[in-house]
Amino acid sequence: MSDQNPVSNFALPHVKELHAYTPGFQPKGDGWIKLNTNENPYPPSPAVEAAIRSALGDSLRLYPDPLSSELRREIANLHRVDASNVIVGNGSDDVLNLLTRAFSNVEEKAGYTFPSYSLYPVLCGIQNSGTIEIPFGREMDLPLELVAECDAGILFFTSPNAPTGVGFTNETVRKLLQRFRGVVVVDEAYADFAKENAVELLREFSGLVVTRTLSKSYALAGLRVGYALANAEIIEALDRVRDSYNVNRLSQAGGLAAIRDQSYMKAIAGKVQRTRDFYYEELKALGWFTYHSEANMLFTEPINSKGEKGPTVALELFEYLKSRKILVRYFPGHALTASFLRISVGDEDQMLRLSETIGQWLKNG
Amino acid sequence: MSDQNPVSNFALPHVKELHAYTPGFQPKGDGWIKLNTNENPYPPSPAVEAAIRSALGDSLRLYPDPLSSELRREIANLHRVDASNVIVGNGSDDVLNLLTRAFSNVEEKAGYTFPSYSLYPVLCGIQNSGTIEIPFGREMDLPLELVAECDAGILFFTSPNAPTGVGFTNETVRKLLQRFRGVVVVDEAYADFAKENAVELLREFSGLVVTRTLSKSYALAGLRVGYALANAEIIEALDRVRDSYNVNRLSQAGGLAAIRDQSYMKAIAGKVQRTRDFYYEELKALGWFTYHSEANMLFTEPINSKGEKGPTVALELFEYLKSRKILVRYFPGHALTASFLRISVGDEDQMLRLSETIGQWLKNG
Numbered sequence: 192m193s194d195q196n197p198v199s200n201f202a203l204p205h206v207k208e209l210h211a212y213t214p215g216f217q218p219k220g221d222g223w224i225k226l227n228t229n230e231n232p233y234p235p236s237p238a239v240e241a242a243i244r245s246a247l248g249d250s251l252r253l254y255p256d257p258l259s260s261e262l263r264r265e266i267a268n269l270h271r272v273d274a275s276n277v278i279v280g281n282g283s284d285d286v287l288n289l290l291t292r293a294f295s296n297v298e299e300k301a302g303y304t305f306p307s308y309s310l311y312p313v314l315c316g317i318q319n320s321g322t323i324e325i326p327f328g329r330e331m332d333l334p335l336e337l338v339a340e341c342d343a344g345i346l347f348f349t350s351p352n353a354p355t356g357v358g359f360t361n362e363t364v365r366k367l368l369q370r371f372r373g374v375v376v377v378d379e380a381y382a383d384f385a386k387e388n389a390v391e392l393l394r395e396f397s398g399l400v401v402t403r404t405l406s407k408s409y410a411l412a413g414l415r416v417g418y419a420l421a422n423a424e425i426i427e428a429l430d431r432v433r434d435s436y437n438v439n440r441l442s443q444a445g446g447l448a449a450i451r452d453q454s455y456m457k458a459i460a461g462k463v464q465r466t467r468d469f470y471y472e473e474l475k476a477l478g479w480f481t482y483h484s485e486a487n488m489l490f491t492e493p494i495n496s497k498g499e500k501g502p503t504v505a506l507e508l509f510e511y512l513k514s515r516k517i518l519v520r521y522f523p524g525h526a527l528t529a530s531f532l533r534i535s536v537g538d539e540d541q542m543l544r545l546s547e548t549i550g551q552w553l554k555n556g
Numbered sequence: 557m558s559d560q561n562p563v564s565n566f567a568l569p570h571v572k573e574l575h576a577y578t579p580g581f582q583p584k585g586d587g588w589i590k591l592n593t594n595e596n597p598y599p600p601s602p603a604v605e606a607a608i609r610s611a612l613g614d615s616l617r618l619y620p621d622p623l624s625s626e627l628r629r630e631i632a633n634l635h636r637v638d639a640s641n642v643i644v645g646n647g648s649d650d651v652l653n654l655l656t657r658a659f660s661n662v663e664e665k666a667g668y669t670f671p672s673y674s675l676y677p678v679l680c681g682i683q684n685s686g687t688i689e690i691p692f693g694r695e696m697d698l699p700l701e702l703v704a705e706c707d708a709g710i711l712f713f714t715s716p717n718a719p720t721g722v723g724f725t726n727e728t729v730r731k732l733l734q735r736f737r738g739v740v741v742v743d744e745a746y747a748d749f750a751k752e753n754a755v756e757l758l759r760e761f762s763g764l765v766v767t768r769t770l771s772k773s774y775a776l777a778g779l780r781v782g783y784a785l786a787n788a789e790i791i792e793a794l795d796r797v798r799d800s801y802n803v804n805r806l807s808q809a810g811g812l813a814a815i816r817d818q819s820y821m822k823a824i825a826g827k828v829q830r831t832r833d834f835y836y837e838e839l840k841a842l843g844w845f846t847y848h849s850e851a852n853m854l855f856t857e858p859i860n861s862k863g864e865k866g867p868t869v870a871l872e873l874f875e876y877l878k879s880r881k882i883l884v885r886y887f888p889g890h891a892l893t894a895s896f897l898r899i900s901v902g903d904e905d906q907m908l909r910l911s912e913t914i915g916q917w918l919k920n921g
Contacts, residue, residue: 199658201709201739201763202793206658209796214622225618234614243806247608249599251810252775253590257579281646284799292682293564293571317657317797344566374566398566410617413805428567431574432682434649440778441608441806445616 205319213309215520224541227518229353229381229488231410232538233462235445236455239411242448243441250440257435259443265450266418270390275423278430279446281437283380283404283417286429287347288314290400290419293428294345294374295320302343304334306354306528308378311347329527331357331482339370346371349378351385354522354533356484358385361392368396374425376400381486383408383460384467390420397422407487408460409449416446463487467536473546487536490528496553502529511552517545570684578674580885589906592883594718594746594853596775597903598827600810601820604776607813608806615805622800624808630815631783635755640788643795644811646802648745648769648782651794652712653679655765655784658793659710659739660685667708669699671719671893673743676712694892696722696847704735711736714743716750719887719898721849723750726757733761739790741765746851748773748825749832755785762787772852773825774814781811828852832901838911842918852901855893861918867894876917882910 198207215228259279267274280286291314295301300321303311307327315322325337331352338346351358368375379401382388389401400421406412416438419429438446449456467484474481474491481491493508494500502523509521509532519535522528534545563572580593624644632639645651656679660666665686668676672692680687690702696717703711716723733740744766747753754766765786771777781803784794803811814821832849839846839856846856858873859865867888874886874897884900887893899910 197789198793198796199739199787199789201790202658203661203664206793206796214619214800217619217621228619230619231617233617235616239616240612243612244609247605251600251604251778252596252598254579254582254593254595254771254777255780256582281799281804282801284801288799293567296568296684299568319661374564406619412619412801413616415620415801415804422564424562424564425566428563428571431563431571434646434653435579436647436649436777436780439646439780439804439807442804 203319205316209316210313216518218518222516224517224537224544226535226537226541226545227520228412229407229486229535230412231407231459231463231487232536232541233410233459235410236449236452238448238452238455239414239445242444246440246444253440255436255438255440255443259438262438262443262447262450265447269450269453270420272393272420273423276393276420276426278419278426278433279438280417280419281442282406282415283378283402283419284310285415285437286402286417286419287311287376287378288317289429289432290345290347290374290376291315291318291320292432297321299344300342301345301347302338302341303347304349304352306522306525307347307349308353308380327527331355333359333363333367335363335367335370338367341371343373345374345376347376347378349380350389351381351485353381353486354488354520354528354531355482355490356381356486356488357482358387358485361387361389364389365392365395368392368399372398374398374400376402378402380404380407383456384464384487385485393420393422400425405446405449409456410459411445411449414442414445416442416449462538463536466539466542470536470542477549489534489536490531491534492531500530505530505532508532508549508552512545512548515548517548568684570681574681575678581883583883587881589882589902589909591900591902591906591910592885593777594772594851594900595777596772596824596828596852597901597906598775598824600775601814601817603813603817603820604779604810607809611805611809620801620803620805620808624803627803627808627812627815630812634815634818635785637758637785638788641758641785641791643784643791643798644803645782645784646807647771647780648743648767648784649675650780650802651767651782651784652676652741652743654794654797655710655712655739655741656680656683656685657797662686664709665707666710666712667703667706668712669714669717671887671890672712672714673718673745692892696720698724698728698732700728700731700735703732706736708738710739710741712741712743714745715754716746716850718746718851719853719885719893719896720847720855721746721851721853722847723752723850726752726754729754730757730760733757733764737763739763739765741767743767745769745772748821749829749852750850758785758787765790770811770814774821775824776810776814779807779810781807781814827903828901831904831907835901835907842914854899854901855896856899857895858897865895870895870897873897873914873917877910877913880913882913
């Protein structure tokens with residue numbers, strides 16, 4: 192990922208131009224409060240660990256089920272669809288990658304909203320896809336007119352969106368689906384923290400793909416399990432471009448246990464929602480503009496003790512928090528994000544520490 | 557993977573034409589002797605299970621190290637290269653896929669020997685790469701002249717080869733590298749069962765890539781860990797097209813423990829070698845032509861009780877063994893393979909059962 196090494200001369204021209212996705216900083220050592228990668232502050236269901244322990248031993252020498260069949264069936268039951276409507280990936284990033292490979296190339300463009308998950312342009316770059324960036328305005332509503340005009344074959348957007356946390360209603364998503372004729376990928380990485388999701392729209396729209404991950408609401412970012420729901424013909428296309436053994440034995444076993452323990456997931460997602468809503472009010476009380484969030488993050492525009500806001504102020508608070516071992520995320524690359532910080536919702540103690548530290552920053556500023 | 561479902565009309569034209577890789581049959585239920593997917597008959601090192609148990613718990617909620625840094629360093633130490641010469645994949649299949657993505661497309665062709673690992677044409681199909689198939693002759697020597705003439709940008713071959721088990725000396729591989737100017741991928745999935753490997757050639761040839769897997773000699777097919785060794789510029793290109801979180805926490809932890817326990821790997825690989833060489837003599841004693849193998853498989857041409865051989869005989873024995881719950885692999889698609897069966901080397905008991913069952917087939921035939 193370093194830019195110091197030159198790339199092999201043998202590499203394809205577009206590969207030499209690629210900018211790799213920048214993962215959030217993963218600190219070494221203890222004592223950090225990690226509010227920078229939208230991880231869940233709570234541990235995964237105890238059933239996950241038990242299932243993985245059972246899957247250890249002699250069977251690790253055997254290849255995994257190439258179809259993740261049992262996991263597909265369980266996911267299908269959860270969402271009341273058929274197993275032929277489900278594909279499982281090595282994280283939802285894997286599924287998003289397969290979507291770019293099956294549906295986009297130099298001629299068949301991929302569209303994506305911006306700012307949203309910054310992996311979409313990275314995946315399109317790897318695939319050398321033609322791209323259409325569909326910009327949000329400051330209010331962060333889905334830009335329906337721009338989507339309708341766009342001639343992409345496949346469209347990606349995140350709902351609730353990242354980094355803002357803004358959710359889109361099914362009424363809005365339906366309007367988008369009525370006006371866009373290609374494949375529409377609704378990346379629902381954060382849907383378990385939201386009021387609504389687009390799964391019910393699958394029956395109406397054959398070009399709709401809903402992606403999900405176990406990294407956020409199920410607290411399993413380290414296990415790499417994600418999935419997509421779509422009509423069987425789209426799933427078939429994704430299976431054709433998929434690595435046969437993309438999900439290992441332990442991830443299949445752990446993923447299955449996680450999906451089966453819905454009450455645990457709902458309990459920890461509920462705690463995150465309550466902390467989020469409480470902290471949203473705290474930020475509002477500071478007078479900081481903060482998007483109303485339906486995800487496990489808050490996107491807020493800090494104001495310093497002199498009443499100033501903007502990129503310098505956001506960066507200053509980012510650095511101040513980091514120097515006190517609190518990590519949040521800063522996206523300097525775009526006018527709509529550069530004055531903001533994205534704060535992943537932690538547990539109550541972590542958010543209290545954050546509040547105190549922001550208080551010190553305001554006092555010392 | 558089914559051919560019953562039609563593919564989405566939105567899919568790219570080449571995706572509609574794809575034939576997915578056919579993984580070996582994974583039987584349900586007990587009592588099977590699985591000699592069909594080159595898995596190791598012995599369990600992985602106990603250190604692997606211990607390491608995975610330690611990696612469980614709260615940290616599963618956190619993303620894995622995107623670079624698999626510790627594992628890269630350990631692999632680098634093992635092969636006496638720098639960590640910048642190593643990339644880790646979700647199985648070596650992941651790395652092979654990245655190689656097709658960074659170095660081949662419609663114009664930049666990928667070459668591969670045939671018969672070899674049947675994933676190469678599948679990956680090229682997914683990438684829509686131009687391909688050059690370089691056929692082996694019956695003696696299964698590396699076709700140096702054909703390689704030298706071929707205008708591919710990247711070339712894949714397996715050493716020791718599959719399904720034959722035939723190994724290629726470094727003298728031969730060096731000749732190939734001297735005559736081919738592009739990227740040369742030596743897929744060394746089976747190298748731990750062989751006399752020689754190409755790692756020492758990395759110093760001489762900047763276009764050489766050596767891939768390895770933990771699925772065979774380390775008995776970890778279920779964990780999905782593989783890697784490639786190459787010069788830093790090639791690794792950089794692969795990192796740019798790689799999924800950031802391709803190797804999960806448990807695979808990184810287990811892979812690290814496996815690589816550190818070289819004496820265990822060598823012990824089980826040694827047992828497989830001895831069983832293989834013993835069984836090779838058995839097949840010779842039956843009068844069956846069998847390639848001299850440096851891998852964990854034997855490729856043999858069965859002769860029935862009437863002295864007949866050929867595709868019908870090979871298929872008949874395949875079915876006979878399957879009806880007795882012994883799975884081997886049959887590749888009907890090519891003149892050089894259709895009269896043969898590929899037998900993965902099991903433990904001594906399994907090979908004894910196989911011998912007895914072949915004896916019954918010969919008696920009843």
